[in-house]
Structure formats: structure tokens, C-alpha cells
Amino acid sequence: MKRVLVTGGAGFIGVNFIRHVLAHTGLDVVVLDKLTYAGNLSSLARLPAHRLRFVHGDIADAELVDTLFSDIDTVVHFAAESHNDNGLDKPRPFVDTNIVGTFTLLEAARNHDVRFHHVSTDEVFGELNLDDPTRFTEESALDPSSPYSATKAGSDLLVKAWARSFGVRATVSNCSNNYGPYQHVEKFIPRQITNVLRGKRPRVFGTGVNVRDWLHAEDHASAVLAILREGQIGRRYLVGGVGEVDNRTVVELILRLMGERPDAYDLVADRPGHDLRYAIDSSRLRTELGWSPRYSDFEAGLASTIRWYREHESWWGDAKERVEAFYAERGQ
Numbered sequence: 502m503k504r505v506l507v508t509g510g511a512g513f514i515g516v517n518f519i520r521h522v523l524a525h526t527g528l529d530v531v532v533l534d535k536l537t538y539a540g541n542l543s544s545l546a547r548l549p550a551h552r553l554r555f556v557h558g559d560i561a562d563a564e565l566v567d568t569l570f571s572d573i574d575t576v577v578h579f580a581a582e583s584h585n586d587n588g589l590d591k592p593r594p595f596v597d598t599n600i601v602g603t604f605t606l607l608e609a610a611r612n613h614d615v616r617f618h619h620v621s622t623d624e625v626f627g628e629l630n631l632d633d634p635t636r637f638t639e640e641s642a643l644d645p646s647s648p649y650s651a652t653k654a655g656s657d658l659l660v661k662a663w664a665r666s667f668g669v670r671a672t673v674s675n676c677s678n679n680y681g682p683y684q685h686v687e688k689f690i691p692r693q694i695t696n697v698l699r700g701k702r703p704r705v706f707g708t709g710v711n712v713r714d715w716l717h718a719e720d721h722a723s724a725v726l727a728i729l730r731e732g733q734i735g736r737r738y739l740v741g742g743v744g745e746v747d748n749r750t751v752v753e754l755i756l757r758l759m760g761e762r763p764d765a766y767d768l769v770a771d772r773p774g775h776d777l778r779y780a781i782d783s784s785r786l787r788t789e790l791g792w793s794p795r796y797s798d799f800e801a802g803l804a805s806t807i808r809w810y811r812e813h814e815s816w817w818g819d820a821k822e823r824v825e826a827f828y829a830e831r832g833q
């Protein structure tokens with residue numbers, strides 16, 4: 502492994518992955534990113550130019566993708582339409598990027614015998630009940646609920662089929678909810694932090710009992726790198742956080758860490774089809790590959806994330822107005 506193509510490398514987790522790879526390996530990185538509303542080139546500024554090349558383009562552009570694959574040995578596929586509320590509003594780009602885009606990359610991987618790592622989500626397994634003692638494992642059945650998770654599940658199945666039918670050297674990881682620096686302000690944690698920074702009350706969907714398993718994006722990055730280095734071809738790995746927390750608890754913690762009253766938030770209209778709970782059993786990754794998260798203290802990780810948003814208003818300011826206008830139309 503010498504030169505890695507990172508699709509979606511100008512997005513939240515892609516940026517955290519590239520920073521991790523440049524700091525901890527000698528690999529060169531080529532980024533392919535369409536720079537949708539979610540991509541931000543400034544997140545890649547001041548990184549070593551001799552090890553990082555940026556290509557502006559669409560993963561569904563077969564000609565471009567084929568050219569890029571002739572010059573790399575590995576691809577880590579992050580590019581996606583990633584936000585559930587956008588998928589409920591306009592699903593088409595989710596099909597185009599998550600399904601057709603992944604298909605296009607797989608065809609190029611097949612033609613050039615490139616090692617393929619597909620970054621996916623725990624949402625492909627659907628929801629768990631709040632009182633269900635089980636967690637998702639590598640054997641859980643795909644049972645997605647939303648346009649976003651259905652298109653991600655579709656892409657997981659394409660990877661499985663291309664590995665089995667055409668021998669593409671592929672692995673898949675399904676990760677829980679990420680947080681950390683460079684996350685778009687449409688997502689739950691940065692939306693609430695930036696609300697407080699703007700003097701607005703946080704907005705929690707429904708009754709706020711929904712549970713997510715939060716993982717710092719740098720820990721997701723180290724997990725993907727471990728899979729690239731030592732993962733078994735053809736395998737799926739679940740990447741999990743440090744624990745399950747309901748949305749009310751998260752927002753109350755953010756308010757407390759930001760010096761506000763913990764009840765200073767509003768419950769607003771629920772997300773249609775809102776999954777109740779996700780929970781991950783990441784034993785395979787921990788025992789087989791020896792991975793463990795560095796940010797095992799969620800409160801400390803959240804405090805450093807709050808600091809980052811406080812210090813980088815120029816990075817998120819423009820997007821904030823657009824996101825709040827979108828949610829205002831939906832009573833959220």
C-alpha cells in the first residue's frame with residue numbers, strides 16, 4: 502500500500518482520516534471529491550502538498566474514476582450523501598452517489614485490481630428497541646429504514662457482490678455516529694453547539710429518547726487504517742463508540758459544558774421514521790485487529806469539540822444560515 506485514493510476526502514470523516522494517515526503513515530493520498538454543500542476544501546489547507554493531491558470530480562464519472570484508478574493501489578470510499586433529513590427531502594442524489602457512485606468505483610477496482618475499503622454505517626441494520634439487550638454484530642441482517650440508510654445498504658450489497666463475483670479485494674466497515682472537528686453543522690452535535698454559540702436554544706427532535714453510540718472521528722480513522730493494514734479481505738467490521746447515550750443527555754451535557762442551564766433547549770417536530778436506537782458490538786475489530794478508541798471519555802471529547810467550533814466560526818458560519826433556514830421550514 503503506497504498511494505491511497507480517498508473519496509469524499511473534503512467531508513467530515515474523510516478529512517479526519519486524511520489527517521490521521523498523513524500524521525501516522527508514510528502513505529500518499531489522492532482525494533476525489535465533488536465538493537457538494539458538505540465538502541469544504543479549506544479543511545485540507547496547510548497539509549503537506551507533496552503527499553496530498555486533490556481532484557475535483559464525481560465518483561459516478563466513470564472515465565475520471567478509471568483514470569485515477571490506474572495510478573493508485575488502494576481506495577477508501579467515504580464519499581456519500583450522508584444526512585438523513587436531506588434524504589427525506591430529496592432522495593435522488595442519495596441514489597446517484599451512494600449507489601451509482603459506488604457501482605462506478607467498484608467497476609474501476611475490478612478493472613485495475615485495486616484494494617477497496619467501503620465505509621458504511623450502522624444504520625443499514627435498522628433500529629433496535631430501547632429495552633433490547635442486543636447490539637448490532639457483523640451477522641446482523643440489513644434492515645434499513647430511511648432513503649439514506651437504504652442507499653448505504655444497497656452499496657454494501659454491491660461491494661459484497663463485486664467481491665464474490667469478480668474477486669474485488671474488498672472490506673466493509675459499519676460505524677456508529679461520529680463527532681469531532683470539521684463536522685457539518687447540519688448534524689446533531691455541531692448544530693446544537695453552534696446554536697448555543699449563536700445565542701439560540703438547541704433543538705431536539707421528538708421526545709429526545711433516541712439513542713446513538715458516539716465515536717470520535719479520529720477513532721473511526723484509526724479503525725479504518727487498522728482494517729486497511731490487517732483486515733481480512735471479504736470481511737465486514739463493526740466500529741463502535743464508547744457507549745450509548747440518548748439525545749436529551751447529549752444536549753444537556755453540551756449545555757452544561759458551555760456554561761448554560763441544562764434544560765435550556767426545545768423539543769421540536771420529530772424526524773419522519775426516526776430510528777429509535779443503534780448499538781454496536783465491535784468485538785471483532787478489538788480482538789482481531791487490536792483496535793481501541795483513544796477518546797474513551799465522551800465528555801472530554803465533547804469538550805474539545807466545543808472548543809474547536811468556538812475557535813472556527815469562519816469555517817461553519819456560512820453553512821449555519823442555510824441549515825437553520827432548512828430546519829425552520831420543517832418546524833425543527
Ligand code: NAD
Nearest residue numbers: 509511512513514535536537539540559560580581583679
Ligand atoms: P459528509 O457529508 O461530511 O462528507 C461527504 C463528502 O463526500 C463531501 O466532501 C462531499 O463533497 C463528497 N461527495 C458527495 N457526493 C459526492 C460524489 N458524487 N462524488 C464525489 N464526492 C462526493 O459525510 P461524512 O459524515 O464525512 O461521512 C463519510 C462516510 O462515512 C459516508 O459514507 C457515511 O455514510 C459514512 N458514515 C458516517 C458516519 C457519521 O456519523 N457521519 C457514521 C458512519 C458512517
Ligand code: DAU
Nearest residue numbers: 583584585622623624677678687688689692704705706711
Ligand atoms: O449512525 C451513523 C450515522 O450517524 C451516519 O451513517 C450518518 O451519516 C450520520 O448523519 C448519523 O446519522 P443520524 O441521523 O443518527 O445523525 P444526526 O446527527 O442527523 O442525528 C443524531 C440524532 O439526533 C438523531 O436521533 C436525530 C437527532 N437530532 C438531529 C438533529 C440534526 C435532533 O434531535 N436534533 C437535530 O437538530
